[in-house]
Amino acid sequence: MADMLVRLYALPERGPSRLAPDVRIRRALAAERRVVIAWIEERFGAGWAGEAETAFSSTPARIHIAHDRDRILGFACHDVTALGFFGPTGVEAAMRGKxxxxxxLIESLLSMRAAGYAYAIIGGVGPATFYARAVGAVEIAGSTPGIYAGMLFPGDLASGT
Ligand SMILES: CC(C)(COP(=O)(O)OP(=O)(O)OC[C@H]1O[C@@H](n2cnc3c(N)ncnc32)[C@H](O)[C@@H]1OP(=O)(O)O)[C@@H](O)C(=O)NCCC(=O)NCCS
Known part of the structure; x- marks a missing residue:
């Protein structure tokens, strides 16, 4: 589980959206905190739910959600694990590949770029190919286990991968 580096100043141009017409991607609101955290914990475990709670501790929240009306489809946090880090992120299993x-990922990275970062780090990556193809992320040499070294219950952080 290495970290990966993304050049925010060289993000790929956005092509036409592949999302279904009713799917929205936006920052989560504080009022949605409890339902979003419960959704994450049920699917991805306590470690990611804890990180997402941290994302809700600022305004605006450092978490984006995907939803179709009242149905949550996915989430992505940034500036949570450490400053400049993207993640955790996850999509409802039945809705992957859409x-x-x-x-x-792109919406979160654009927020980080707007906040002044030149680079983002994707922490403890599972699907490296996904990040390499989507945003040109490259593995950071010597970053395993990185900042997670010696963490309590590290299995919790790998629950979605
Ligand atoms: C990783 C994850 C967030 C991707 O979400 P998704 O909605 O399925 O991804 P997309 O549909 O936007 O995929 C974009 C592209 O990446 C590819 N891709 C998606 N998941 C991939 C994976 N795990 N490995 C390699 N490629 C992947 C898709 O095939 C697609 O390629 P295409 O453009 O050629 O069709 C999702 O699979 C997930 O929730 N996984 C479990 C949690 C996890 O691993 N989180 C990341 C921890 S670092």
Missing amino acids: GIGEAL
């Missing part, structure tokens, strides 16, 4: 994960 462009939602990539749209959440």
